[in-house]
Amino acid sequence: MKDVRTHVGEVLALFREHGELSRTDVIDLSGLSRSTVNQRLAALHSAGLIEEIGGGESTGGRPSSRFALNRSRAVILTADIGATGFVAAVCDLAGTPLRHTSVSVNVWDGPHPVLTAVDAAFDELLAGGGATGADEVWGIGIGVPGPVEFAAGRVVNPPIMTGWDRFDIAGWFAARRAPVVVENDANSRAVAEARLRRHDNLISLKVGTGIGSGLVFNSAIIRGGEGAAGDIGHTRAAVADGAEGLPCRCGNVGCVEAYASGWAIIRDLDALGAHAGDVAAVVGLVRQGDLDAVRLVRQAGRVLGDAVADLVSILNPETIVLSGQLAECGEVLLSGVRERVYQRSQPLATRNLVIGVSELGEVAGVTGLALITADRILGTDQIDELLERIDTV
Ligand SMILES: [Zn+2]
Structure with missing residues (x-):
């Protein structure tokens, strides 16, 4: 051919x-x-x-x-949905967010209220385009904090996304008449970081309310057979060895999330009589130098480091990049990750390894979603379809 x-x-x-x-x-x-x-x-x-x-x-x-x-030929709408809120953005064809907004919403309220809020945010962002106003939407990228069957664009058995199982997310946006890509939130971050840093082999850890990881190797997302690859939050935490593991919200015990996630730290602070209502409050306590919060976040970093150390030995990434709200704790979280990874991984695998926090901050997810959506609509498989659409407009 x-x-x-x-x-x-x-x-x-x-x-x-x-x-x-x-x-x-x-x-x-x-x-x-x-x-x-x-x-x-x-x-x-x-x-x-x-x-x-x-x-x-x-x-x-x-x-x-x-x-x-011509990056401003059209726009891509993206929404990076987390457990307690989403970032929505209008991005150009090169994946750069032009305008973005953050909205608080609970993902466990189900797809209808959450996607209604996403739609409203999209309308508002499009209206904010100024005099040109009528940006042409060529694609939509939706990130979710759960396992995604990528080809079908559906979430499958998400532990925290009550009511989302197999919900037709692409169908929800049908009225916008643009292709819809649904992607796992950690994968979209991994793509954003890999392209930005021009690193072909990278692990992204998203640490917010929950924990996820995205793996980009040889420049492609590793999805595995069903799209479930990278679910590091529900692998067994090293601390649980030999002991009765702490219960996890997935129904299992002893998961990495049960020790190192935002919700686990909130639980532990509560037990110490320090109430932190959400992950942002945990970050606030760490920044104030609260000794319990600092100790718990540092320990969370060690658990994460143990979890990712074997991956480093097996896959030899060039970069591990942390994002998500808890990553705003910076060095307090990073030091534990570094300590365990350098202790436990093969020396050759860590010789040039970079471990750091995302520089994209809250737009990491929407940037990755725009890039993945652009890959789809501008890719060799789909470009003919797009050119035909342009012709008929
Ligand atoms: Zn679990």
């Missing part, structure tokens, strides 16, 4: 990966002939997917035009 190889999607992918490129760059990178490249560039340019940017001189002194992805 030679046609597939010379597809416009492949040329567009070069711009998404490399940024600005000249005609000659595209010929060199793609290995396509000049005439084929000219055709592809013309098709992408007339669809408004790439734009010409001046500058650069060819060797003969003639101005040589350069092109780049």
